[in-house]
Amino acid sequence: MNQSERMSPVWPASARRDSEGNISFHGIDSWDLVSQYGSPLYVMDTDEVARRAEYFVKAARDAFPNATTHVSYAGKAFLSKEICRIVTSKGMTIDTCSMGEMRIALAAGVPGRRLVLHGNNKSDEEIALAIDNDFAKIVLDSPDEAARVERIARAHNKRAKVMLRVTVGVHAGGHEYISTAHEDQKFGVPLLAPGVSVNVLTGEYDLPDEVEHASAAEPDDEPRVNSLYAIPPSKKDRNPKLEKAMSALADGPAIAVLKDVLRRSEYLELVGVHSHIGSQIHDADAFIEAVGRVLLLRKTLYATDGYVLPEIDLGGGYSVPYLDSDEAMDVAATLRRIAKAFTAEIMKGLPAPVVSFEPGRFIAGPAGVTLYRVGTVKPVTLPDGTVRTYVSVDGGMSDNIRPALYGADYEAALANRHGSEKKVLARVVGMHCESGDIVVRDCHLPADIQRGDILAVPVTGAYCRTMSSNYNQVLRPAVVAVDDGGSHVMIRRETIDDLLGLDVSE
Numbered sequence: 001m002n003q004s005e006r007m008s009p010v011w012p013a014s015a016r017r018d019s020e021g022n023i024s025f026h027g028i029d030s031w032d033l034v035s036q037y038g039s040p041l042y043v044m045d046t047d048e049v050a051r052r053a054e055y056f057v058k059a060a061r062d063a064f065p066n067a068t069t070h071v072s073y074a075g076k077a078f079l080s081k082e083i084c085r086i087v088t089s090k091g092m093t094i095d096t097c098s099m100g101e102m103r104i105a106l107a108a109g110v111p112g113r114r115l116v117l118h119g120n121n122k123s124d125e126e127i128a129l130a131i132d133n134d135f136a137k138i139v140l141d142s143p144d145e146a147a148r149v150e151r152i153a154r155a156h157n158k159r160a161k162v163m164l165r166v167t168v169g170v171h172a173g174g175h176e177y178i179s180t181a182h183e184d185q186k187f188g189v190p191l192l193a194p195g196v197s198v199n200v201l202t203g204e205y206d207l208p209d210e211v212e213h214a215s216a217a218e219p220d221d222e223p224r225v226n227s228l229y230a231i232p233p234s235k236k237d238r239n240p241k242l243e244k245a246m247s248a249l250a251d252g253p254a255i256a257v258l259k260d261v262l263r264r265s266e267y268l269e270l271v272g273v274h275s276h277i278g279s280q281i282h283d284a285d286a287f288i289e290a291v292g293r294v295l296l297l298r299k300t301l302y303a304t305d306g307y308v309l310p311e312i313d314l315g316g317g318y319s320v321p322y323l324d325s326d327e328a329m330d331v332a333a334t335l336r337r338i339a340k341a342f343t344a345e346i347m348k349g350l351p352a353p354v355v356s357f358e359p360g361r362f363i364a365g366p367a368g369v370t371l372y373r374v375g376t377v378k379p380v381t382l383p384d385g386t387v388r389t390y391v392s393v394d395g396g397m398s399d400n401i402r403p404a405l406y407g408a409d410y411e412a413a414l415a416n417r418h419g420s421e422k423k424v425l426a427r428v429v430g431m432h433c434e435s436g437d438i439v440v441r442d443c444h445l446p447a448d449i450q451r452g453d454i455l456a457v458p459v460t461g462a463y464c465r466t467m468s469s470n471y472n473q474v475l476r477p478a479v480v481a482v483d484d485g486g487s488h489v490m491i492r493r494e495t496i497d498d499l500l501g502l503d504v505s506e
């Protein structure tokens with residue numbers, strides 16, 4: 001019997017390396033997986049997905065013992081009917097943002113009341129499908145969307161549950177393309193008019209002159225009773241700093257949309273506000289800052305319209321380590337810190353909202369490993385005399401666009417043997433006609449790596465298969481599920497018939 005060693009924490013918990021150097025998942029060798037299902041191959045450890053879903057749902061419940069929490073799996077990270085069933089069995093709902101994602105979740109048997117629809121450019125058909133299926137929420141992303149959803153809801157004689165996605169102005173996230181709460185981008189509706197900034201913790205704010213005159217009450221002024229307060233507070237409950245910050249928000253774009261939704265209440269039920277500040281966020285402070293701003297918005301809407309937003313959705317963005325040297329985020333501790341922000345002064349007088357989260361990468365990323373066959377191995381001498389060994393594999397940017405798109409870093413390991421003790425500086429590259437077709441920019445691999453070997457790249461469960469392409473007319477790989485019960489195909493490999501079937505020209 002072979003002695004097996006656990007792999008480092010970036011691998012699924014079931015991954016082992018035996019004394020011959022074979023990497024296995026739940027006892028199934030990489031070599032056997034590739035022999036049976038072909039290469040490249042996405043391997044999804046479904047036990048790991050279930051464990052991570054369970055962990056997040058429990059961490060949210062534990063962090064908010066006195067509030068209801070909802071955790072929605074962000075299907076854009078990785079979606080299949082089986083994954084839908086696994087995460088919903090662990091108490092999650094599912095966040096979708098396209099017709100395809102909605103249809104997969106519905107085909108998995110997930111009821112609409114456990115689904116969410118996002119999207120900055122939803123089609124009428126997508127909105128109609130969500131309304132028809134009584135989705136838990138449709139997240140409005142721009143000022144004109146309330147009227148569109150209302151029109152479709154009226155046609156279906158239904159009342160749609162809607163939220164508004166707001167951009168809170170917090171700058172966070174791993175890469176510019178995956179940061180979503182700064183001002184200059186396509187998602188959401190800003191809290192504040194252009195040029196206005198508010199420190200929600202101190203109530204200090206910077207307003208351009210004209211806005212200052214229009215909106216800010218002096219601390220000793222009478223409150224702007226008619227414009228700011230639906231229900232004027234008693235003098236002793238007034239907080240001048242908070243009033244200044246609320247005044248700025250009361251004049252902002254987000255409140256205007258929320259008021260518009262309230263005016264359409266016959267067909268729209270305003271269930272809350274949504275803030276997603278970006279993805280691969282390591283810094284818990286960014287979430288705390290976002291919570292403060294969203295709670296200020298909730299307080300302001302209560303002040304102006306006497307409406308208590310029932311739910312605050314804080315989106316996803318929880319980081320995972322990709323490299324052994326990356327620090328793992330303590331998600332339970334982060335959620336506890338977020339929960340503390342909900343006990344701030346600003347909550348005084350308002351009931352606790354339902355608090356929702358939408359993790360994607362955290363659930364699926366570390367559960368996935370991609371297996372590739374090694375092809376050409378080419379040592380290249382660099383101008384400074386260093387030799388870099390280019391190791392070509394049979395996939396690349398078509399199955400993992402993240403290195404090319406975000407400069408994302410990964411690790412690679414020889415998965416079918418130990419290989420020589422001597423290591424070489426290597427770059428793992430794909431088979432596409434692009435020099436940027438890189439899988440792992442820099443790593444050290446055994447010097448005797450050769451054609452036919454298997455390379456495994458961990459943490460490819462999120463945003464790899466879902467962002468894959470047919471570039472160079474390659475066929476998308478299969479996704480194989482592994483767990484204690486064995487392995488099976490979850491999503492089949494594309495075939496040449498699939499490819500030719502799309503080309504309908506005579």
Ligand SMILES: Cc1ncc(COP(=O)(O)O)c(C=O)c1O
Pocket residue numbers: 074076077095118276278279280315316317318358359360361362
């Ligand atoms: C609205 C929304 N929710 C949730 C997510 C999931 O993010 P992550 O996979 O980083 O948790 C995203 C993607 O960034 C998103 O846009």
Ligand SMILES: N[C@@H](CCCC[NH3+])C(=O)O
Pocket residue numbers: 076178279280402406462463
């Ligand atoms: N696609 C991004 C994550 C953000 C997508 C959702 N807003 C990534 O691969 O890191």
